[in-house]
Amino acid sequence: EAQVTQNPRYLITVTGKKLTVTCSQNMNHEYMSWYRQDPGLGLRQIYYSMNVEVTDKGDVPEGYKVSRKEKRNFPLILESPSPNQTSLYFCATGLAVYNEQFFGPGTRLTVL
Amino acid sequence: SQQGEEDPQALSIQEGENATMNCSYKTSINNLQWYRQNSGRGLVHLILIRSNEREKHSGRLRVTLDTSKKSSSLLITASRAADTASYFCATDGEAGKSTFGDGTTLTVKP
Numbered sequence: 001e002a003q004v005t006q007n008p009r010y011l012i013t014v015t016g017k018k019l020t021v022t023c024s025q026n027m028n029h030e031y032m033s034w035y036r037q038d039p040g041l042g043l044r045q046i047y048y049s050m051n052v053e054v055t056d057k058g059d060v061p062e063g064y065k066v067s068r069k070e071k072r073n074f075p076l077i078l079e080s081p082s083p084n085q086t087s088l089y090f091c092a093t094g095l096a097v098y099n100e101q102f103f104g105p106g107t108r109l110t111v112l
Numbered sequence: 113s114q115q116g117e118e119d120p121q122a123l124s125i126q127e128g129e130n131a132t133m134n135c136s137y138k139t140s141i142n143n144l145q146w147y148r149q150n151s152g153r154g155l156v157h158l159i160l161i162r163s164n165e166r167e168k169h170s171g172r173l174r175v176t177l178d179t180s181k182k183s184s185s186l187l188i189t190a191s192r193a194a195d196t197a198s199y200f201c202a203t204d205g206e207a208g209k210s211t212f213g214d215g216t217t218l219t220v221k222p
Binding site: 004031033035040041042043044045048049050056058059088090092097098099100101102103104105106108 | 142143145147152153154155156157160200202204207208209210211212213214215
């Protein structure tokens, strides 16, 4: 079954404690992207990757890192989380850039 | 504000009526896409319209694109209670970047 998986689905953590949210896809998609969704602000793109070892900043990259060492995985790293990173995070993938995107189920992160 | 802005922010209609949502954007695009989100869940792709297309249909959905006005509309005909969700437009601009609007929350009353 074609799917995009994110882990964890829910996370409560404290300021400054490094964390990683994983994203994995089994569709052999080239394009992967991370978004955050906040009430009243819609979805904002954090980082995206058009292929292995190619990553670019979206609209809100500050405080986040990503890597794309293999095609199927695109982890989102928060080196030193802060309360303003409390949000709902979505990973999405697409066959290539400019194609429809398939979204993961989301990760709800709370930073205390 | 973001590249895509939906209008209205919220829409409430009766089952069987049509629902129209609009999206405006600021810069040139390659594609415009519409997505649907049920409360707190991942977005689901509805339809993609390319910059050289003016209208597209998919089942009860009709999307129009006017690049001269930098706007798009999504029409859902004969709405059902199950159409209750938030709807987002997304524009694909410079290579790889995707910009989503703030969404329209649609409520369809049985």
